Amino acid sequence: MIIGAGFAGYQAARDLSRTLRGAVDIVLINPNDYFLYLPLLPEVAAGVLEPRRVSVSLTGTLPHVRLVLGEVHGVDLDARRISWRDPDGRSGEMAYDRLILSVGSVNKLLPIPGVAEHAHGFRGMPEALFLRDHVTRQIEMSGTSEDPRERAARRTFVVVGAGYTGTEVAAHGVLFTDSLARKNTTLRDAPRPRWLLLDIAPRVLPELDWTRSCPARPTGCCANGVWRSAPAPRSTRPPRRACGWTTASSSTPGR
Ligand SMILES: Cc1cc2nc3c(=O)[nH]c(=O)nc-3n(C[C@H](O)[C@H](O)[C@H](O)COP(=O)(O)OP(=O)(O)OC[C@H]3O[C@@H](n4cnc5c(N)ncnc54)[C@H](O)[C@@H]3O)c2cc1C
Known part of the structure; x- marks a missing residue:
């Protein structure tokens, strides 16, 4: 089970998919169906690059990986279960054997008024x-x-x-x-x-x-x-x- 398809999660999914070739179930949970190449985002904002040039389809490039669209909101390490919510707001739970938690980071909002x-x-x-x-x-x-x-x-x-x-x-x-x-x-x-x-x-x-x-x-x-x-x-x-x-x-x- 891999949570997050950024640089770390995408690379992990790709390596596992290539190495294990369907011998195990690999589940990737991410809110979007694409990997976003963040370093080129300023070029998208400046109109130099089209969005599709900096996004990579997860299902199109990760054979042997099952993509689940959604956001994980709970991890129970003892029970080896995660809880997640899909883009329509429906919740679910899933069991795992091994977990890769690669959800990245968020913007740091300093306490500055406004x-x-x-x-x-x-x-x-x-x-x-x-x-x-x-x-x-x-x-x-x-x-x-x-x-x-x-x-x-x-x-x-x-x-x-x-x-x-x-x-x-x-x-x-x-x-x-x-x-x-x-x-x-x-x-x-x-x-x-x-x-x-x-x-x-x-x-x-x-x-x-x-x-x-x-x-x-x-x-x-x-x-x-x-x-x-x-x-x-x-x-x-x-x-x-x-x-x-x-x-x-x-x-x-x-x-
Ligand atoms: C605009 C920009 C430009 C950058 N340029 C550079 C650069 O030129 N060189 C460089 O070295 N670094 C650069 N960085 C930093 C680099 O992108 C990060 O260090 C890198 O993305 C971290 O990789 P990560 O896999 O840990 O997290 P991320 O790439 O942030 O991936 C996290 C993934 O987890 C998903 N996720 C988050 N929460 C959940 C959840 N609850 N459930 C499921 N999925 C979840 C996210 O949607 C995302 O897909 C840049 C960052 C930004 C924002």
């Missing part, structure tokens, strides 16, 4: 497609607005977390919004869309060593259309209509 209500996470296909549509909508609406403040706000995007994901989202975001703005005749004379990448670390990509990550000056500086910035006083914070939340992951929901 984040839970207003920021958008970035971990799955629905969120990537939402972001793509949301960003597109903001650029188009900035072209039709008569109010200069609203036009500027709709062209300003904030990404919180300058790790791999946040930096990639911001970098692809710049290319994406530049190309949208170029095609929009009402934005020909408008300033370039502005992206802010925020982190408490003094530099972009803080998990890399200094020679490979990018030192940021405390006041912020602009490179390729992305502003890197230390926390700014409230009065200098720009108006914006989109906030992406890409801080580190947590293995525990709600932490």
